[in-house]
Amino acid sequence: MTSKHVAFYITGGIAAYKAAYCVREFVKHGYEVRCAMTKSAAEFVSPLTFETLCKNKVVSDLFDQNNDSQVAHIDLADWTDLAVVVPATADIIGKMANGIADDAVSTSLLATDAPVFVVPAMNEKMLTNPAVKRNLKRLKADGIEIIExxxxxxxxxxxGKGRMKEPKEIFSYIDEKCRAEQLIDLSGEKIIVTAGGTVEPIDPVRFLTNRSSGKMGYALxxxxxxxxxxxxxxHGPVRLADIPGVEMVETVTADEMASEVLKRYEEADVVIMAAAVADYRPEKFYDEKVKKSDGDWNLRLVRNVDILKLLGERKTKQKLVGFAAETENLLENAQKKLTEKNVDLLVANDVxxxxVGFGSDENEVFLLFRNGAKKKISKTSKEKIAQDVLSELSSL
Known part of the structure; x- marks a missing residue:
């Protein structure tokens, strides 16, 4: 991992001392590290501490130029393969979210186009302040990863909530992501992913849907x-931010989702059907709200298009990944789906x-392959499951 250049941005919170342990972990594991500090951070920990640990001069003054041929904060941004803001105070989070650049740290971050990890640490009341929550949401929408x-x-x-993650946890999380990126190369691959549940309208105010949050598809x-x-x-209707660099196509019904996938299918190399597509829809849509009356209402349902089966029948060069959400006989039902839908890899989970599962940030799944092999991924984050699925897919 020695080729990875990691820039640490230390800001002024009591957890600044933990940043030194973070730097030490990355240096110890072969990363090349450089640091920048705000003046407030230097009130908690001396820049000399970080210079000693990473063997590079700390950038702390926007106007302090060590080399006449380089602009220090731009040079740091250009050098960076990934950036870590730790601890991230409410102040730096607000500056990053709003494009403010008024010191060495905020200016360097604004010029950085490498992946950025933000590690908040502050009082719980500050963390839950609407302005801070809004700024964190904006950072996520901008593609910046928040380590909660x-x-x-x-x-x-x-x-209370607000205590910074421990240095070893921070290192393990970021290191794992870096290693996954090195092992999995999907360059040039055209991939379609579906996510979320579909919504089948009954009348202008009522509809049929399911509890899928879309988190698994978004992670993939x-x-x-x-x-x-x-x-x-x-994707179907979800409450998740758009992903930078990904073409986002919003749909509502199963028919709409099928149409959008099929029009792109011929050029696709991989399709991952992680969406929870409604199997049935109301036979009739009522233009006006159906008024409550005495007696029961018998609602007739008809089958929706089976998108996964249709893709399996039309498959030529594509690799097809399906999902099976089951409540009983998990492996038996999943194996049947794998065969009947002609998929190359099936991800099965007990909903x-x-x-775990619907609405959760975690899941536990089985991966089933066409050759009969099975692999269990024990309870872990959907982020990690996405990486494992893509790793297996890249080796098919």
Whole structure:
């Protein structure tokens, strides 16, 4: 991993001392590190500490030029393969979210086009302030990864959310992402991913849908793009931010999703059907709201198009990945779906569990292959599952 250049941006919070341990972890594991600090950060930890650890001079003054032929903050941004803001105070989060550049740290970050990880650390009341929440949401929408703080003992003497992740956890998370990027190369691949549930209208106010959040499909699309693929994400109605660098196609019904996927299918190399597509829709759509009346209402349903089966029947050069959400006989039903739908890889999970699956950030799945092989991915983040699925897919 010695080819990775990591720029650490240390800002002025009590957790600044932990940043030194973060730098030490990355240096110890072969990364080349350079640091920049705000003046407030230097009130907590001396720049000499970081210069000693990373063997490079710390950038702290926007107007301090060590080399007449280089602009220090731009040179740092150009050198960077990935940037880590740790600890990230409310101040730097606000500056990044709003494009403010008024010191060495904020200016260098504004000029950085490499991946950026932000590690917030602050009092719980600051973290939950609407302005800070809004700024964090904007950073996520801009493609910046937030490593969420923990609940724990705070500097103020009481417990709450806002405690910075431990240095070893931060290193492990970022290092794992870097290694995944090195191992998985999807450059030049055209990949379609579907995500979220579809919505089948009954009348202007009622509809049929399911509990899919779209998080799994979004994780797949985001990671596929990070690994170099040309990604189109066809999604149902979800409450998730658009992914930078990914073509976003919003649909509502199963028919709309089928249409958008099929018009791109011929040119696709890979299709990953992670969406929870409604199997049925109402036979009739009522133009006006159906008024409540005495007695029951018998709603007749008809079958929707089976998008995955249709893709399997029309498959030529494409690799096809399906998902099976089951509540019983998981492996038996998943194996049947693998065969009947003519898919190359099937991801099966038990949606009857309360701790994983729909709406959760975590899942536990089985990967089933055409040759009969099976692989279990124990409970972990959907981000990690996405990387494992893409890794297996790249080796097919």
């Amino acid at each position: 703080p923990d609940y724990g003992f705070l500097a103020e003497g009481y417990s 699309a985001e990671n596929a793009a990070a690994f170099g693929a040309d990604v189109t994400l066809v 009857s569990r309360k701790d």
